[in-house]
Amino acid sequence: MFLFNGPVRKKIDELNVTDEERIQMAIDKGICAKVYEHYIYLSQVDRRVQENLFRTGRSPEKVRAKEWTLLRWAALNDLIDEQLLRTKTKVNNEQVSISEQAIDAEVQRFEKLFPDKKAMHEAMAAQGIESEKELRFRLAARLEQEAYLHNRIKKSLTISDEESKQWYDQHKQTFEMPERRQLRHIFLATLDRPSEDAEATLKTQLAKIQAKEADFASAAAEISEDERSKNKGGQLGWMSKNRLPGDFASATFTLAKNQPTLIRTKLGWHIVEVTDIKAPATVPFDTVKSEINSAIADTRRSEAIRQYRHNLRQLSQDHFQIFGQVVNQPVPDATGESNE
Structure with missing residues (x-):
């Protein structure tokens, strides 16, 4: 992505060029860093900053100049790490094998992000991708890098039963379920009618239900105003107390099972029946084991990738150079204040 084969590269690499001259050439050409034989330009760094801002819903126009410089450094570090990984993957490409079917699937996933080809090509152009052939090449390279990185860190992602059980025991409160009640109700609102009328109607209906002269479900279908x-x-299904309005919860969570009762809330009158109760319980370990393993693996993956990138950067210190003067150049149209 950052390969540059023109005369600038040849000039910079001449042995008789001093460090001062090398830096000045980088400034003149907007080169932020050299990674092996690849160059990262300020325009690429700023584009990555914009992409990162868009992903977080921020407008580039509202970012202060000082913050933009900090974001540039973060973006440049990511681009350097990515280029180091590209180089490492290319050198060790025999360690990974990506099938054409996998590449086809990745291309299809990319295409589905856009409503049509025109929108896709516009997005490609914004990322400096000139053709669908180049897009396929880049997506394949990314899959290779991901596969190579996974091979390097996969040992750290193995989780034993003892480790997941220990995590479960340490976070058991996460898996505690409160008391739940299965509820049904018949509801009449009091917003557009006198409260005593709604109460009288439901009292009559409750008496019929209790005397087995009416069926709860049929009565709900006939008169309830809860659509x-x-x-x-x-x-209403299974409900925990914290999922219900306060006045409704405080009334229904004191009722016994199978005893339809008339209650009032700020919305109106209800005939409520508790048809079943589940006592507070802790979800068994075996039920959540796979979920726990996924959570641990995600945490370990992030840390393993961070550590691998750090180690790769340390081992490659002699193979990249950063031109900080370019990164710290003033942001176009920036005054140091908000651009809004």
């Missing part, structure tokens, strides 16, 4: 539950027999 979400009336055609489901009034069923």
Whole structure:
């Protein structure tokens, strides 16, 4: 991506060029860093800054000049690490093998990000990708890099049963489930009618339900004003106390099972029945073991990648050079204040 084969490269690499001259040439050409034989330009760094801002929903126009410089350094470090990984992968490409089917699938995933080819080509152009052939090449290279990196860190991602059980024991409160109740209700609102009318109607209906003269589900379908539950027999499903409005929860979580009861809330009157109760419980380890393993693996993967990048940077110190004067150049149109 950052390969440059023109006369600038030849000139910079001449043995008789002094460090001062080399730095000045980098400034003149906007070169932020040289990684092996590849060059990273200020325009590429600024484009990465913009991409990072867009991903976080921020507008580049509202970033202060000092912050932009800091973001440049972060973006440049990422670009250097990526180029080092590209070089390492290329040298060791016999260690990874990416099938054409895998590349095809990656190309298809990329294409699905856009409504049509025109939008896709516009996005490609913004990233400096000139053709679909180059796109395929870049996606294949990225898959190779990911596969190579995975091979380097996969040993650290192996998680034993003892490790996942220990994590479970240390975070057991995460898997505690409160008391849950299966509820159904018949509801009449009091917003547009006198409260005593709604109360009287439901008292009559409750008496019929208790005397077995009426069926709860049929009554809900006939008179309940809760459109979400009336055609489901009034069923609200399994509820924990924290999922319900305070006044409704405080009333229903004191009821016994299978005893329809008339209650009032700030919204209106309800006939509520608790049809089942599940006591507080802790989710068993075996139920969440795979979830725990995934969480541990994700944490370890991030740390392993960070450590590998750090080690690769340390081992490659003699193979890259950073021109800080270029990175610290003033941001175009920036005044040091917000651009808004």
